[in-house]
Structures are given as structure tokens and as C-alpha cells.
Amino acid sequence: MSEKFKEPLLEHREDEDDHAPGYSSSPKFLAQLASNLSFFSSFVIGEDDIPPIIGVPGFMSAFKAESSKLWYLAGPAIFTSIFQYSIGAITQTFAGHVGTIDLAAFSVVNNFIAGFCFGIMMGMGSALETLCGQAYGAGQMDMLGVYMQRSWVILLSTSFLLTFMYILAEPLLLLLGQTEAISRTAGKFALWMIPQLYAYAMNFPIAKFLQAQSNIMAMAWISAVALVLHVLFSWLLMLKLGNGRRRGGTERFVVVPGGGPADLHIQRGLCAILDGVLLEGISEPLGFCEIIGCIGSDALYPALFSDTSEVKQVVYELTPMLAFCIVLSNVQPALSGVAIGAGWQTLVAYVNIACYYVFGIPVGLFLGYKLKWGVQGIWWGMTSGTVVQTLVLFWIVYRTNWDKEASAAAKRIKKWEGKQVVK
Known part of the structure; x- marks a missing residue:
């Protein structure tokens, strides 16, 4: 037996x-x-x-083999994401030491003006990620360069239209009810961030071009060098030479090939001071360690962002919520990656609008203003929108006919090659 x-x-x-x-x-x-x-x-x-x-021995052997394949690609991608994200977080950290108004102004520009424009650019760039990935998988190597060149033209044209948002940042913020002091400072800061927008237009296609070929190590090295230069320029131009708000935008443009705005998620934009402790792209085990470190050092890290006691207290109170959002951030990238790879950008856009603007924002406003929960209520509302979005995307992925999706991907490649598609 x-x-x-x-x-x-x-x-x-x-x-x-x-x-x-x-x-x-x-x-x-x-x-x-x-x-x-x-x-x-x-x-x-x-x-x-x-x-x-x-x-058990067979499981350990298979686990080791699969993990080595995964970390070969995921390792450089994780470090690239950390380096890119840290650029915005470090700028925000230095801005907090320049002054409270400068910290608030940078948070508004980075999470509203730059975040909105960056979201449009990233959304358009995700189409290139889909096409390049599918072309590389189908062996159509000659089409990768064609896709990248077309994306340059499209994104540069889009950047020109989005430039007016930076130019009109001050009156736009005043129209939305922002204070005059913050709006004026943010308007000046936004003008010096305009070149950054055009750098994104060139950077995104190159990044997707390399990513589709699994050449992620090059992106990691570029991001690492950019981060080192960014820290040096931030310290030199914002603190040593003074005039932090003007030079803060300049040094971000200098090192922009390695990074992007601090964060695009609306719920994190409400508490932009906390962005410096959230490193996107972390896997579940690393994310768990990050939660422990975040909660364990909640009395120490607020001093990195500002010397003001009020700011430190807000960061201290919102740290538990940040830990919960990190958990969601460990699930969201996987589902978003599947959506981008399958070319579901339009469908996911509708899901985002419904989850955030139809569900999340009303719940947040109700909790924040009606129930007097303040910033925590608004953040909990937006977090609930993220939870609903995650569940909807999971259901879509679960119900997908992947044979049909593969056939649709082949038709898209033929269409962009100029070949006639047989229906």
C-alpha cells in the first residue's frame, strides 16, 4: 500500500x-x-x-526553476520602477525642506497638472506596449522600429496640446478653488516643468521598445544613473543655490529619461506627502516587508518630508491607510499588465471611470464631508474604488477566451503592417 x-x-x-x-x-x-x-x-x-x-522535492525543484525565470525579468523591472518613482518622491522631499508652501505647490503640480498629462501620455504609450509585445511574440521584428517612430510623432503632437495646461496652471487651480498662494507658486513651478513633457514623449516609446524585447536591464541602469544625478541636482539647485521651486522643475527635466511623476493614482494624490514611502512594482513578499517597515518607522520617516509639526502629524495619522493601499498595489499591476498586453485599454478606461468617478469619488466625498472623516474619508472612498476596480478586472480576466484574444492580436499586427485582414 x-x-x-x-x-x-x-x-x-x-x-x-x-x-x-x-x-x-x-x-x-x-x-x-x-x-x-x-x-x-x-x-x-x-x-x-x-x-x-x-x-515536496519536485515542487522545490520546479519552484526554483520558475522563480529564476521570473526574477530574471522581474528583478530589473522592480528596480527600474523604484528608481523612476524615487525621482518624484525625492523632489517632493527636498521641496518640503524649502518651505510648506513649496511642498504643497509641488504636490499640486505633480499630482494634478503633471499627473493628468502623464496619464494621457502613458495611456497612449500603452498602445505601443501592446503592439510591440505582440509583434515581438509573432517574430515581426521589423515592425518594432516602425511602431516606435509612429509613437514619437503622435506623442510629440499630444505634448504640444498638453503644454497649455502647464501655461495656464495658475488660473486653472484658482478656478478649482485652490488658495492664491499655492496657485501662484504652482504656476511658476509648472512653467519650468514644460520641457519634461516633451522628454516623456521621446522616453515612453523607447522604454516600450526595450521592454517588448525583454531588454529591461538597460532601463534599470539608465534609471539608476538618472536617480543619482537627480539627487545631486536636487541638493545642489534646491537647497544649496536656493530658489528651490524654479530649479526643482529644471533638475527634473535634466534627469527625466529615468523617471516620471510621483504617482498617478488619485487616492495617493490626496496625500502626496506619503508618496515617498510607496515603491511601486514590489511583489507580495517585498510589499509585506514594506508594510512592516512603514508602520514600524511611522515616527521617524515623516521628518524626511518636512520640519513642520503639523505635516508630521498628518503623515503619522495616515500611515495605516498607506499600508492598506500597498496591499492593493501588489495586486493591481498584475491585472493592469494583462489588460495592456491584451489591448483592452478602452475597456479598462471605462472600468476606471466607473469605479473612481461614479463610485469612489462620491463615496469619498460622503465620508469626508458628510460624516466629517476629513482626508481619511476621502482616501477611504477612493480606496474602495480601487477595490471595486480590482474585482472587476479580475472577473474580466477570468471570463476571457484567450484563443479568441490571440486571433485578435494577430489581426492587429497584420493591420499595422498594412496587410489585408481576412475576416
């Missing part, structure tokens, strides 16, 4: 040959047969897939 239980679940026994003539006895065939009869019936086993796992 003991020998019987040592057999793997999917192992083919010789006495079954009489009952299944003509069938292969390979482990992969049996695994595929079990898959066809199981809940995940659409899964197709490939030649490079691992054989059925037998016991």
Missing part, C-alpha cells in the same frame, strides 16, 4: 493501456488530459512546461 501512494497522481500505469488504445503515455499528455477535464479546461501545455510535480 505504501508503494501505491508513492505514485504521482498523473502517472500512467501499464494496466490502463488496454482501456485507452492509441493514447500517449507521456506525463504531459496525461497532464493535458486532466487539464481538459478540470476547471481550467482552456489551459494548453507547451513543450517548455514542467512535468507533473511529484512530492
Whole structure:
């Protein structure tokens, strides 16, 4: 009996040959047969897939092999995301030491003006990510350069139209009810961030071009060098040479090939001071360590952003909420990556609008103003929108017919090549 239980679940026994003539006895065939009869019936086993796992040693061996493949790509991507995000966070940190008004002005410009424009640019750039990834997977290497050049033209034209948002930042903020002092300072800061917009137009296509070919290490090195230069210029121009708000925008343009605005998520924009402790792109285990470190050092890290006691107190009170948002941030990138890879940008845009503007914002306003929860109520409302968005995206991914999506991807590649698509 003991020998019987040592057999793997999917192992083919010789006495079954009489009952299944003509069938292969390979482990992969049996695994595929079990898959066809199981809940995940659409899964197709490939030649490079691992054989059925037998016991704990087999699991550890397969885990090691799969983890090495994952970290080969995910490792540089994680560091790239950290380096890119840190550029905006470091600028915000230095702005807090220049003055409270400067900190508030930078937060408004970075999370509203620059964040809005960056979101448009990133959304348009995600189309290139879809096309380049699918072209590379189909072996259409010659089309990668064509896609990148077309994206340059489109994004540069879009940047010209978005420039007026930076020019009209001060009256726009006043119209939205921002204070005169913050609006005036933010308007001056926004003018010095205009070149940054055009740098994004050139940077995004190059980044997607390299990412589609899994050449992520180059992006990581560029981002690392940019971050080092950014810290140096921030310290020199904003603190040592003075005139921080003007020079703060200048040094961000100098190192823009490595980074973007601090954060685009609306709920984090409400508490922009906390952005410096959230490193996007972290996996679940690292995200858990980040939560522990964030809560454990909540009495220490607020001093990095400002010397004002009021600012430190707000950061201290909102740290538990930040830890909860980090958990959501560990799930959201995976679903967003699937959506971008499948070319669902339009569908996901509708989901975002419904979850944030139809559900999240009304709930946040109700909690913040009606129930007198203040900033925490607004943030909880936006977080609830993120939860709904995550659930909806998960349901869409779960219900997707991936064979049909693969066929649609092939048609998109032929269309961009100028070939006639047979329906």
C-alpha cells in the first residue's frame, strides 16, 4: 500500500493501456488530459512546461526553476520602477525642506497638472506596449522600429496640446478653488516643468521598445544613473543655490529619461506627502516587508518630508491607510499588465471611470464631508474604488477566451503592417 501512494497522481500505469488504445503515455499528455477535464479546461501545455510535480522535492525543484525565470525579468523591472518613482518622491522631499508652501505647490503640480498629462501620455504609450509585445511574440521584428517612430510623432503632437495646461496652471487651480498662494507658486513651478513633457514623449516609446524585447536591464541602469544625478541636482539647485521651486522643475527635466511623476493614482494624490514611502512594482513578499517597515518607522520617516509639526502629524495619522493601499498595489499591476498586453485599454478606461468617478469619488466625498472623516474619508472612498476596480478586472480576466484574444492580436499586427485582414 505504501508503494501505491508513492505514485504521482498523473502517472500512467501499464494496466490502463488496454482501456485507452492509441493514447500517449507521456506525463504531459496525461497532464493535458486532466487539464481538459478540470476547471481550467482552456489551459494548453507547451513543450517548455514542467512535468507533473511529484512530492515536496519536485515542487522545490520546479519552484526554483520558475522563480529564476521570473526574477530574471522581474528583478530589473522592480528596480527600474523604484528608481523612476524615487525621482518624484525625492523632489517632493527636498521641496518640503524649502518651505510648506513649496511642498504643497509641488504636490499640486505633480499630482494634478503633471499627473493628468502623464496619464494621457502613458495611456497612449500603452498602445505601443501592446503592439510591440505582440509583434515581438509573432517574430515581426521589423515592425518594432516602425511602431516606435509612429509613437514619437503622435506623442510629440499630444505634448504640444498638453503644454497649455502647464501655461495656464495658475488660473486653472484658482478656478478649482485652490488658495492664491499655492496657485501662484504652482504656476511658476509648472512653467519650468514644460520641457519634461516633451522628454516623456521621446522616453515612453523607447522604454516600450526595450521592454517588448525583454531588454529591461538597460532601463534599470539608465534609471539608476538618472536617480543619482537627480539627487545631486536636487541638493545642489534646491537647497544649496536656493530658489528651490524654479530649479526643482529644471533638475527634473535634466534627469527625466529615468523617471516620471510621483504617482498617478488619485487616492495617493490626496496625500502626496506619503508618496515617498510607496515603491511601486514590489511583489507580495517585498510589499509585506514594506508594510512592516512603514508602520514600524511611522515616527521617524515623516521628518524626511518636512520640519513642520503639523505635516508630521498628518503623515503619522495616515500611515495605516498607506499600508492598506500597498496591499492593493501588489495586486493591481498584475491585472493592469494583462489588460495592456491584451489591448483592452478602452475597456479598462471605462472600468476606471466607473469605479473612481461614479463610485469612489462620491463615496469619498460622503465620508469626508458628510460624516466629517476629513482626508481619511476621502482616501477611504477612493480606496474602495480601487477595490471595486480590482474585482472587476479580475472577473474580466477570468471570463476571457484567450484563443479568441490571440486571433485578435494577430489581426492587429497584420493591420499595422498594412496587410489585408481576412475576416
